[in-house]
Amino acid sequence: xxxxxxxxxxxxxxxxxxxxxxxxxxxxxxxxxxxxxxxxxxxxxxxxxxxxxxxxxxxxxxxxxxxxxxxxxxxxxxxxxxxxxxxxxxxxxxxxxxxxxxxxxxxxxxxxxxxxxxxxxxxxxxxxxxxxxxxxxxxxxxxxxxxxxxxxxxxxxxxxxxxxxxxxxxxxxxxxxxxxxxxxxxxxxxxxxxxxxxxxxxxxxxxxxxxxxxxxxxxxxxxxxxxxxxxxxxxxxxxxxxxxxxxxxxxxxxxxxxxxxxxxxxxxxxxxxxxxxxxxxxxxxxxxxxxxxxxxxxxxxxxxxxxxxxxxxxxxxxxxxxxxxxxxxxxxxxxxxxxxxxxxxxxxxxxxxxxxxxxxxxxxxxxxxxxxxxxxxxxxxxxxxxxxxx
Amino acid sequence: xxxxxxxxxxxxxxxxxxxxxxxxxxxxxxxxxxxxxxxxxxxxxxxxxxxxxxxxxxxxxxxxxxxxxxxx
Numbered sequence: 001x002x003x004x005x006x007x008x009x010x011x012x013x014x015x016x017x018x019x020x021x022x023x024x025x026x027x028x029x030x031x032x033x034x035x036x037x038x039x040x041x042x043x044x045x046x047x048x049x050x051x052x053x054x055x056x057x058x059x060x061x062x063x064x065x066x067x068x069x070x071x072x073x074x075x076x077x078x079x080x081x082x083x084x085x086x087x088x089x090x091x092x093x094x095x096x097x098x099x100x101x102x103x104x105x106x107x108x109x110x111x112x113x114x115x116x117x118x119x120x121x122x123x124x125x126x127x128x129x130x131x132x133x134x135x136x137x138x139x140x141x142x143x144x145x146x147x148x149x150x151x152x153x154x155x156x157x158x159x160x161x162x163x164x165x166x167x168x169x170x171x172x173x174x175x176x177x178x179x180x181x182x183x184x185x186x187x188x189x190x191x192x193x194x195x196x197x198x199x200x201x202x203x204x205x206x207x208x209x210x211x212x213x214x215x216x217x218x219x220x221x222x223x224x225x226x227x228x229x230x231x232x233x234x235x236x237x238x239x240x241x242x243x244x245x246x247x248x249x250x251x252x253x254x255x256x257x258x259x260x261x262x263x264x265x266x267x268x269x270x271x272x273x274x275x276x277x278x279x280x281x282x283x284x285x286x287x288x289x290x291x292x293x294x295x296x297x298x299x300x301x302x303x304x305x306x307x308x309x310x311x312x313x314x315x316x317x318x319x320x321x322x323x324x325x326x327x328x329x330x331x332x333x334x335x336x337x338x339x340x341x342x343x344x345x346x347x348x349x350x351x352x353x354x355x356x357x358x359x360x361x362x363x364x365x366x367x368x369x370x371x372x373x374x375x376x377x378x379x380x381x382x383x384x385x386x387x388x389x390x
Numbered sequence: 391x392x393x394x395x396x397x398x399x400x401x402x403x404x405x406x407x408x409x410x411x412x413x414x415x416x417x418x419x420x421x422x423x424x425x426x427x428x429x430x431x432x433x434x435x436x437x438x439x440x441x442x443x444x445x446x447x448x449x450x451x452x453x454x455x456x457x458x459x460x461x462x
Contacts (some may be wrong), residue, residue: 001413003432003449012456038392063392091437120438122420145392149439152422201392204434204442227393230456256449263442266423357393358407382407 003256007228008037008046016233017051023240024125030056031360034197035178035328037064038227044362046229056236060362062177062197062284065170066093066282067143070281071317073170076098076247076310077139077285081170084310087131089116089124090139092344093355098348100313105139121153126159128165137304141170145201146275147293150268153296154273154302168304169295172280174202175210176291181328192329195239197232200254207262208281211250219248226254273299280369283351285316285328323350326359333360340368374390393437396444400427428455 004116022032033218034040040060049058064069074097081088090107090314095105095117109115114134118124121138126137149166157165176198185192203224217221221242225235235253241323242249252258273296279310280292295303317323321343333339333352343349345361352358356365397419406422410433421427424440426445433440 001396003444006449006453009456016456036392037444063459122438143392145394145436147443148423148441149420149437152439155422161402163409199392199437201394201441204394226452231452234456253452256445257442263423265425266441269423361441366430 035061060359166304180285284324321350
């Protein structure tokens with residue numbers, strides 16, 4: 001595949017890794033966070049962290065929309081789906097996220113709810129046209145990358161005069177999430193991160209400008225990065241160079257897709273239909289001001305939150321679930337007691353195990369055998385310690 | 391969720407749509423979010439929508455940078 005295969009060249013990856021090792025000073029540690037779940041997936045799939053010197057630590061960020069959505073929003077979607085006259089449409093990953101009392105959209109479907117998995121929001125328009133007697137609800141999630149297609153759906157619904165289509169908007173914003181990670185550390189006067197691998201496809205839409213203020217405020221270099229292994233390695237190299245030089249600039253590694261302004265047509269469409277929410281709850285990060293968007297009141301007739309009466313329930317996550325700490329880079333998935341047993345992608349207890357971009361799912365897919373080995377060796381040590389004690 | 395891939399535009403269709411080649415599979419996508427797309431352009435495809443045109447010159451530049459970095 002053009003523009004993909006060239007960026008997966010193993011030899012070049014090895015050479016870039018050598019350069020990184022030469023540039024990184026052995027006497028210090030480098031803590032880098034990849035914001036995007038897509039980057040997390042690439043890092044694990046290609047074993048990028050294994051190519052890095054041990055003093056470069058990769059932390060996994062909250063850039064997985066499926067992972068950060070709080071349970072009450074899933075519960076609301078399930079409630080909408082269970083109503084007999086409704087059809088609820090959403091992306092595949094959303095269907096398996098556990099809600100209250102171990103319910104999920106998939107389980108609601110098995111109980112007879114009309115839940116449709118869609119690949120593209122364009123399908124929602126077709127479903128609404130084909131099912132005029134039903135109410136079609138699009139359970140819309142995602143960062144700035146996924147918001148413009150939802151805006152197109154709203155635009156088309158208005159143009160074609162559809163009266164049976166509603167959007168349950170759960171779109172969230174990237175810069176407030178970065179603030180949510182970096183601000184608490186700044187308050188405590190600690191350095192959580194030395195550098196940030198910035199979102200690639202979010203930035204296709206937003207451009208690189210929104211990150212300037214963040215890099216400056218938190219004195220953290222940011223590199224907007226593509227999703228192939230060579231992109232990530234080059235970005236790490238760029239960050240290490242900045243960290244060594246003591247600079248905190250926004251750099252763009254993903255120049256083939258991202259520019260300074262971003263996609264202005266998409267931005268205009270988003271501002272036409274959406275406005276900031278005063279506050280929105282994120283799993284792991286809690287309530288954050290101005291961190292999400294809602295449909296403008298002018299288009300309230302398309303807003304599922306306005307059309308339907310949604311009772312807000314507060315389902316609680318499994319108490320042992322470490323998703324919040326995993327999402328903020330404070331804990332590794334393997335530090336969670338539920339990891340691999342009983343929480344697996346087939347039977348997820350926490351949201352980070354659902355999407356392939358979730359850090360737990362990435363560890364499970366590519367590293368769980370290593371975890372088992374570690375557990376075994378720890379258990380052996382424990383057993384031998386117990387033996388000596390007795 | 392933000393998964394997006396480069397695809398080549400094969401044919402422009404009505405209503406802001408285009409036929410693209412996705413590793414040999416032909417599929418229809420929406421061009422509603424991007425202006426001035428021509429046949430032969432590569433676009434970044436996300437959930438059925440082109441998000442931007444891919445810049446072939448910049449792609450070459452990045453690949454050249456890998457080569458230059460590696461000569462150091």
